[in-house]
Amino acid sequence: GRTYPVLKACVEVTRKPTYHLVNVVFPMACFVLMGCCQFAHETTNVEGRLEYMGAIVLTSTAYKMSVSGSIPMIAYVTLLDKYVLACIMICILLVFEAAFVRDAYADSVALVAAIGLFVALQAAFCYQAY
Numbered sequence: 001g002r003t004y005p006v007l008k009a010c011v012e013v014t015r016k017p018t019y020h021l022v023n024v025v026f027p028m029a030c031f032v033l034m035g036c037c038q039f040a041h042e043t044t045n046v047e048g049r050l051e052y053m054g055a056i057v058l059t060s061t062a063y064k065m066s067v068s069g070s071i072p073m074i075a076y077v078t079l080l081d082k083y084v085l086a087c088i089m090i091c092i093l094l095v096f097e098a099a100f101v102r103d104a105y106a107d108s109v110a111l112v113a114a115i116g117l118f119v120a121l122q123a124a125f126c127y128q129a130y
Contacts, residue, residue, distance in 0.1 A: 017129070020080055024067050025125070028087040031060040032118050035094045039111045049098035057091045064088065083125050090117055 035056045041049045064084050071080065097110045 020071075023070070024080060025083060027063060028060060028084055029118075029122070031056055031063070032087050032090050032121075035091045036111065036114055036118070038094060038098055039107060043102050043104055043107050046099065050095065053091065053095040053098050057088065057095060060088050060091055079125070079128055083121070086121050090114065090121070093117075 035053060038049045038052050038056075041052065043049075067084075071078075094114060097107075097114070101107050101110055
């Protein structure tokens with residue numbers, strides 16, 4: 001019979017995460033931390049807190065939409081997508097906290113819980129990414 005030449009190649013491909021860390025992860029983390037600044041307002045200043053958190057949620061959502069153009073379109077949810085959605089969800093939880101919590105002690109507990117949730121998100125992201 002006939003013989004055909006065969007070429008086998010093994011290529012290792014890695015992606016440099018610096019672009020996504022600097023342009024997606026860091027700004028989203030900053031949005032969540034800025035959301036925690038709502039606790040500087042008095043609990044009685046509901047309008048100020050909601051206005052502030054509304055701006056943070058809108059900014060983070062708009063940022064996600066603008067960044068999604070620079071991320072390859074694929075048919076599944078990536079770790080980066082999960083991270084961005086988790087950051088937006090923390091901001092939305094802070095909106096509900098601003099709307100419904102009036103007690104100063106409960107407000108300080110919510111601040112500690114929000115920071116704890118943020119730290120847990122960072123740890124989970126780092127663990128899964130590396």
